Amino acid sequence: MHKLWASTYKELLLLSRDLGGLAILFVMPLVLVVTITLIQDSTFRSINDNKIPILWVDYDKGEVSKNIRDGLAESNSFNIIEKESDKEAKELVFKGKYQLAIVIPTNLSSELEKKVNLNVEGLLSKFGLDQEIPESQKVDLDKKEVILYFDPATQMAFKNSIKNGIDKMIFKIETQTIYKAFQSQITDDESEAIFDTGSFITFKEITPTIGENEIIPNSVQHNVPAWTLFAIFFIIVPLSINMVKEKSQGTFVRLRTNPVSYLTVLGGKTLVYLSVCLIQFGLMLAIGVYLLPTLGLASLDVSGKIPQLFLVAIFAGLAAIGLGLLLGTVAKTQEQSAPFGATFVVILAALGGVWVPVFIMPQFMQTLSNLSPMNWGLNAFYDVFLRDVGIIDLVPELTLLFVFFVITTAISILYNERKNAV
Amino acid sequence: MIQISQLSKKYKNAEEYSVLKLDLKISEGEIFGLLGPNGAGKTTLISMLSSLIKPTSGNFSINGLTFQKNGNQLRQLIGIVPQEYALYPTLTAYENLYYLGSMYGLKGRRLKEKINFHLEVLGLEKFSRKKLDTFSGGMKRRVNLIASILHDPKVLFLDEPTVGVDVQSKNVIIDHLKKLNTLGTTIVYTSHHLNEAEQFCTRVAIIDHGKIIVEGAPKNLISQYPEAHNLEDVFLTLTGKALRDHA
Numbered sequence: 001m002h003k004l005w006a007s008t009y010k011e012l013l014l015l016s017r018d019l020g021g022l023a024i025l026f027v028m029p030l031v032l033v034v035t036i037t038l039i040q041d042s043t044f045r046s047i048n049d050n051k052i053p054i055l056w057v058d059y060d061k062g063e064v065s066k067n068i069r070d071g072l073a074e075s076n077s078f079n080i081i082e083k084e085s086d087k088e089a090k091e092l093v094f095k096g097k098y099q100l101a102i103v104i105p106t107n108l109s110s111e112l113e114k115k116v117n118l119n120v121e122g123l124l125s126k127f128g129l130d131q132e133i134p135e136s137q138k139v140d141l142d143k144k145e146v147i148l149y150f151d152p153a154t155q156m157a158f159k160n161s162i163k164n165g166i167d168k169m170i171f172k173i174e175t176q177t178i179y180k181a182f183q184s185q186i187t188d189d190e191s192e193a194i195f196d197t198g199s200f201i202t203f204k205e206i207t208p209t210i211g212e213n214e215i216i217p218n219s220v221q222h223n224v225p226a227w228t229l230f231a232i233f234f235i236i237v238p239l240s241i242n243m244v245k246e247k248s249q250g251t252f253v254r255l256r257t258n259p260v261s262y263l264t265v266l267g268g269k270t271l272v273y274l275s276v277c278l279i280q281f282g283l284m285l286a287i288g289v290y291l292l293p294t295l296g297l298a299s300l301d302v303s304g305k306i307p308q309l310f311l312v313a314i315f316a317g318l319a320a321i322g323l324g325l326l327l328g329t330v331a332k333t334q335e336q337s338a339p340f341g342a343t344f345v346v347i348l349a350a351l352g353g354v355w356v357p358v359f360i361m362p363q364f365m366q367t368l369s370n371l372s373p374m375n376w377g378l379n380a381f382y383d384v385f386l387r388d389v390g391i392i393d394l395v396p397e398l399t400l401l402f403v404f405f406v407i408t409t410a411i412s413i414l415y416n417e418r419k420n421a422v
Numbered sequence: 423m424i425q426i427s428q429l430s431k432k433y434k435n436a437e438e439y440s441v442l443k444l445d446l447k448i449s450e451g452e453i454f455g456l457l458g459p460n461g462a463g464k465t466t467l468i469s470m471l472s473s474l475i476k477p478t479s480g481n482f483s484i485n486g487l488t489f490q491k492n493g494n495q496l497r498q499l500i501g502i503v504p505q506e507y508a509l510y511p512t513l514t515a516y517e518n519l520y521y522l523g524s525m526y527g528l529k530g531r532r533l534k535e536k537i538n539f540h541l542e543v544l545g546l547e548k549f550s551r552k553k554l555d556t557f558s559g560g561m562k563r564r565v566n567l568i569a570s571i572l573h574d575p576k577v578l579f580l581d582e583p584t585v586g587v588d589v590q591s592k593n594v595i596i597d598h599l600k601k602l603n604t605l606g607t608t609i610v611y612t613s614h615h616l617n618e619a620e621q622f623c624t625r626v627a628i629i630d631h632g633k634i635i636v637e638g639a640p641k642n643l644i645s646q647y648p649e650a651h652n653l654e655d656v657f658l659t660l661t662g663k664a665l666r667d668h669a
Binding site: 006010017254256258259420 | 473474493497500504506507510520525526527
C-alpha cells in the first residue's frame with residue numbers, strides 16, 4: 001500500500017510541475033463545453049433569436065403566397081428577404097450567400113382556387129346539388145411547383161425540415177381552399193360557419209417529471225453531459241503521453257528493476273488521473289449551473305442528482321483511464337500516443353452518439369455504438385439528467401464501464417509482463 | 423554470489439549473438455569490472471543480470487536466487503545504476519529519491535535518513551530541493567547512483583557510472599562505491615575508463631563478441647603480457663585497434 005501511495009504522490013507532483021499542461025487539462029474542456037453549448041443552443045430553442053435569412057421571390061402575389069409567407073414569418077426562424085427575380089435568387093443561394101430561396105410560381109392562388117372550384121362543383125353535381133359542368137368549361141390546369149433553391153452546403157436535416165414545413169403549409173392552404181369552395185357553393189353567407197376548419201387531431205408531448213416539475217430538455221442538459229464525457233475521455237491523451245515520457249526518460253526501465261508491480265505503478269496513475277477527471281467534472285457542472293445562465297443559456301439542473309452524476313463520472317473516468325493506460329503501455333513514442341489517442345476519442349465520441357444521435361445511425365453503426373464506452377457513459381448521464389432514474393437503474397451502464405476499465409488494465413499488465421518477461 | 427552458466431542472448435533480427443555461452447562466477451565482496459569495446463556485450467550482460475532483458479539460453483543465479491522463481495526477492499537484493507539517468511527531471515533530487523526508495527519498501531524516517539546521508543556524502547545536500555533538470559551531468563550521475571543504493575543492495579550493477587562526468591564527480595562516485603564495497607556490497611560494473619577500472623576493480627573480464635576472452639586481477643593480467651604497461655595495453659592487445667562502430 002505504501003508503494004501505491006508513493007506512486008500516487010509522485011504522479012501528483014509530476015502533474016503539479018507542469019502548470020501549463022494542468023491549466024490546459026482543466027481550462028480547455030470548459031471552453032469546449034461552453035462553446036458547443038452556445039452553438040447548439042439554437043437547435044433546442046422553440047423561439048430562435050438568430051433568424052436565418054432566406055430569399056423570397058413571389059410571382060403569384062395572391063392569397064396562397066401570402067399565407068406561405070405569413071407561415072414562414074410566424075415560425076420566427078427566418079428573416080425573409082424579397083427578391084424580384086428567380087435568377088438572382090438562385091445565383092445568390094448557389095454562391096452560398098443564402099441558405100435558401102423560395103420561388104412562388106405565377107397565378108398559384110388563382111389557379112389553385114380554379115382547380116378546387118372545379119373539383120367541388122364536379123362533386124356537388126354528382127350529388128345533384130349543382131348543375132353539371134359543361135365540357136366546354138372543363139379545363140386542364142397544369143400542376144404548380146413551388147421551387148426551392150438550397151445552398152449545396154446546406155445540411156440534409158435543415159433541408160428536410162424546410163421541405164416538410166412548406167409541404168405542411170401548402171396542404172393546409174389547399175384544405176382551407178376546399179372548405180372555402182364548399183362554403184361558397186352551399187351558402188351565400190360568408191360569415192356562416194358550416195365547417196369547423198380547425199385540426200381535429202393534434203399531438204401533445206409528455207415529458208418526464210420530477211415531482212410536479214416537468215423535465216424540459218434544453219441544450220444545456222444535452223450538451224454539458226455529452227461534452228463533459230468527451231472531455232473526460234480526453235484524459236487518455238495526457239495519461240498516455242505521461243507513460244511514454246516515462247519510457248523515454250528511462251524511469252520505467254528503472255522501475256522494472258525494482259520490487260514493484262506494474263499494477264502498483266498503474267494504480268498510482270489511476271488514482272491521480274481519476275481525481276483530475278472528477279475535478280474536471282465538478283468544474284463542468286459548476287460552469288453549467290453558474291456560468292451558462294449568465295450567457296443567456298438555461299441553467300444546468302443538478303438538483304438532487306449530484307451523487308448519481310459523480311458516480312457516473314467515476315466510472316466513465318475509470319473507463320477512460322483504462323484506455324489511456326493501455327495506449328500508454330503499447331505506444332512507444334508520443335508521436336504514436338498523442339494523435340492516436342485524440343483521434344480515437346473522437347471516433348468513440350462519434351460512435352457513442354455525442355454528435356449524432358445513435359438512433360439515426362445506420363444499423364451497423366448502431367451495433368458498433370453499443371461497444372463504445374462513451375455510449376454507455378452518455379446513456380448513464382442522460383438517464384440522470386433527462387430521465388431522472390435512480391442509482392439502481394444506472395447499474396448496467398456502470399458495470400459495462402467498470403468491466404471496460406478492468407479489461408483494458410488487465411491487457412496493459414499482461415502486455416507489459418509478456419513484453420518484459422525474464 | 424553470482425553464478426552464470428552458458429548464458430546467451432541474440433536480439434531479434436540480429437545476425438550475431440550479443441552474448442554467447444558465457445560462464446562466469448563473481449564472489450561476494452568483489453569489485454568486478456566488465457570491460458570491452460562498443461558492442462562487445464557488456465550492457466547486454468548487465469541487462470540480463472538485472473532482469474531487463476530475457477536471455478535466449480543459459481541461466482544465472484544471484485545468491486542462489488533466480489528471477490523466474492524469486493523475482494521480487496532478487497530485485498530487493500540488487501541495485502542497478504543504468505547508463506541513462508532514469509530520473510524524473512521535473513522532480514527535485516529529494517523527491518526522486520523518496521519515490522524510488524519507496525519502491526524498495528523504504529519509508530518514513532529511515533528513508534529520509536538514508537537519502538540525506540547519501541546526498542551529503544556525494545556532495546548534493548545543498549541541491550536536494552532543486553529540480554533535476556537544473557543539475558549538471560555529474561550531479562545527475564550521483565543522484566542516479568543514490569537511487570540505486572538506498573536499499574543497501576547486496577549486489578550493485580553499474581553500467582558506465584562515470585561516463586560523461588568531470589574528474590571531481592568521478593572521484594566522489596568511485597570513493598563512495600569503494601565505501602559501499604567495504605560495507606559488503608558486491609559491485610559489478612562496466613566502463614570504458616580502463617585506468618579507472620585498473621585502480622578500482624579487484625577483478626576484471628575483457629569481453630568481446632559476446633565472449634570473455636580473459637579474466638583476472640588487473641595486475642595479474644598486465645603481468646601476463648610483457649609489452650603491456652597497463653590494462654589499456656592488455657585491452658588493445660586482445661581486442662585490436664580497429665574501430666568498433668555499430669548501429
